Amino acid sequence: MKKSSLFVVSLLAVSITLSSAGFAGRKQLGNDVVWVKRSATYKCCVQQAYLNGMNRLRDLVKDKKPGTWCVVLDADETVISNVIYQMAGLAYSKKSWNDWCKQAAAPALPGAKEFCALAQELGGKVIILTNRQGDLKEVTEKNLRKIDFPYDILLLREGPYAKDRTKVMRREAIRKGTVKTLPAGVKLPPLEIAMLAGDQTHDLYDSYKLNFEDIKERFGRDFIILPNPMYGDWASPPMYADPGIIRARLPSRKKPSSGDARPAPGVISWQEAMDKVGENVVVETEIVSVYDPASRGKGGPVKLNTSRDWNEGLTIILFNKDGSFGDPDRFNGKKVRASGKIGTYHDAVQLTIGAPDDIEIVEE
Numbered sequence: 001m002k003k004s005s006l007f008v009v010s011l012l013a014v015s016i017t018l019s020s021a022g023f024a025g026r027k028q029l030g031n032d033v034v035w036v037k038r039s040a041t042y043k044c045c046v047q048q049a050y051l052n053g054m055n056r057l058r059d060l061v062k063d064k065k066p067g068t069w070c071v072v073l074d075a076d077e078t079v080i081s082n083v084i085y086q087m088a089g090l091a092y093s094k095k096s097w098n099d100w101c102k103q104a105a106a107p108a109l110p111g112a113k114e115f116c117a118l119a120q121e122l123g124g125k126v127i128i129l130t131n132r133q134g135d136l137k138e139v140t141e142k143n144l145r146k147i148d149f150p151y152d153i154l155l156l157r158e159g160p161y162a163k164d165r166t167k168v169m170r171r172e173a174i175r176k177g178t179v180k181t182l183p184a185g186v187k188l189p190p191l192e193i194a195m196l197a198g199d200q201t202h203d204l205y206d207s208y209k210l211n212f213e214d215i216k217e218r219f220g221r222d223f224i225i226l227p228n229p230m231y232g233d234w235a236s237p238p239m240y241a242d243p244g245i246i247r248a249r250l251p252s253r254k255k256p257s258s259g260d261a262r263p264a265p266g267v268i269s270w271q272e273a274m275d276k277v278g279e280n281v282v283v284e285t286e287i288v289s290v291y292d293p294a295s296r297g298k299g300g301p302v303k304l305n306t307s308r309d310w311n312e313g314l315t316i317i318l319f320n321k322d323g324s325f326g327d328p329d330r331f332n333g334k335k336v337r338a339s340g341k342i343g344t345y346h347d348a349v350q351l352t353i354g355a356p357d358d359i360e361i362v363e364e
């Protein structure tokens with residue numbers, strides 16, 4: 001047997017051994033989970049966030065009376081890590097999530113215990129404010145006790161706060177001293193929230209009302225944000241690959257002259273369309289985000305948003321039940337021209353498109 005044939009045979013033997021050991025067909029984890037599980041940079045980011053937070057906390061509370069203030073931290077991916085659950089590679093389900101939580105096996109994230117211990121030492125209460133539901137109260141407490149986590153109050157999404165996904169109600173109750181889900185015999189006076197920590201924007205502020213621009217200074221003051229590439233509100237609706245995206249940005253591409261950039265006569269901007277309720281209009285606008293309920297297994301119209309703050313902008317509505325508009329995500333990030341009637345739904349102003357021909361992409 002030639003040397004090269006021997007090499008091939010040996011490679012084959014190695015691959016057969018690996019296959020029989022169970023490597024074949026194993027699902028490769030995404031870079032998001034691998035980064036959190038394996039990289040030093042993830043740990044460094046978390047440690048850095050808490051160390052910086054500790055420095056700011058000392059300064060922020062130096063003139064505050066002990067017992068009058070607190071720090072509010074989210075639980076998952078903020079003070080404890082669930083990367084082991086993510087490593088199972090399962091699609092999220094309440095059952096698989098609850099099964100994992102019941103193990104009470106989530107370890108503390110770097111720096112989190114030190115930050116909370118410092119807050120207590122400086123005279124503050126540590127409140128863990130989580131969107132875990134009430135049925136996970138005992139196991140969550142058990143988990144925190146197991147890792148010796150320094151905290152005072154655990155507030156879950158339960159009872160009168162069952163729908164408080166934004167955490168706004170519970171933060172308000174903390175400030176007013178009216179929390180309704182405290183353990184028997186425990187009282188909490190009105191507390192100033194000195195700092196907040198979380199891996200989602202709603203852990204820190206009312207993300208339905210405020211934009212990044214409104215709160216960006218607070219990341220150097222009373223906000224601590226932790227990285228979480230594995231899940232979050234930002235993950236939906238899905239984004240799709242766009243093979244033309246680089247070609248479309250090549251400098252050789254003919255750029256529209258300033259004259260071309262102006263909408264054609266009779267075509268108006270979305271801002272102008274906001275004042276045309278009841279009228280038929282032609283609008284030219286960039287689509288900044290697309291909400292397609294079908295991609296979440298839900299019914300209802302597709303919404304094309306013209307403003308990041310979708311409450312404030314014009315929403316273009318398509319009824320895409322039969323799929324005649326194609327994949328709505330193709331409009332995402334594109335300039336479109338759309339014609340239809342302006343109406344309102346609750347307080348939102350909408351342009352409803354009747355047929356696929358009534359909307360076209362005018363600029364890639």
Ligand SMILES: [Mg+2]
Pocket residue numbers: 074075076077078198199200
């Ligand atoms: Mg979280």
